[in-house]
Amino acid sequence: MLMIARLTLIMFLTVTCVSSLAADSRESVMGLWASEGSIFRVHEVQGELHGTIIALNEPVYSEAEDSVRAGRPRLDDENPDPQLRDNPLIGLEMFASYIFEDNVWRGRIYDPESGNTYQSKMQLNDAGQLEIRGYIGIPMFGRTARFEPVSTCQANIVKMLAMTHYAGQC
Numbered sequence: 700m701l702m703i704a705r706l707t708l709i710m711f712l713t714v715t716c717v718s719s720l721a722a723d724s725r726e727s728v729m730g731l732w733a734s735e736g737s738i739f740r741v742h743e744v745q746g747e748l749h750g751t752i753i754a755l756n757e758p759v760y761s762e763a764e765d766s767v768r769a770g771r772p773r774l775d776d777e778n779p780d781p782q783l784r785d786n787p788l789i790g791l792e793m794f795a796s797y798i799f800e801d802n803v804w805r806g807r808i809y810d811p812e813s814g815n816t817y818q819s820k821m822q823l824n825d826a827g828q829l830e831i832r833g834y835i836g837i838p839m840f841g842r843t844a845r846f847e848p849v850s851t852c853q854a855n856i857v858k859m860l861a862m863t864h865y866a867g868q869c
């Protein structure tokens with residue numbers, strides 16, 4: 700009888716730990732993430748993951764790159780749909796409908812720099828960075844981008860956050 704109680708306890712603890720780890724990995728990608736040139740917010744809506752650009756290092760066009768649009772907000776110039784090219788990059792939803800399966804978020808991600816959309820997966824790496832692997836076909840043939848949590852408050856992050864209502868994060 701004691702042996703059955705111990706086995707039951709071990710099974711309960713194992714299931715609890717595995718469930719806890721799955722929940723941690725599911726929620727670990729939520730929040731604000733930064734690259735050298737942008738910050739985006741990852742959040743969950745009705746079980747699906749969404750990612751929205753909230754800040755850019757260079758949010759407006761410079762005189763040197765486009766004298767007609769100098770000082771105006773950057774647009775989704777590379778979008779394959781001409782009707783979407785006038786949408787601002789800040790506020791752009793890069794991904795939506797990511798589903799959590801096999802301990803990884805999977806979905807499709809839009810790259811505004813190229814105008815391409817890729818299959819992708821995302822998860823936190825051991826260093827606490829968000830890794831997003833975009834690929835065509837199978838993950839082996841793709842590229843991984845790494846993003847720092849905004850909480851690292853690096854100089855580029857502080858600069859970008861200062862232009863948003865998230866300025867208090869650093």
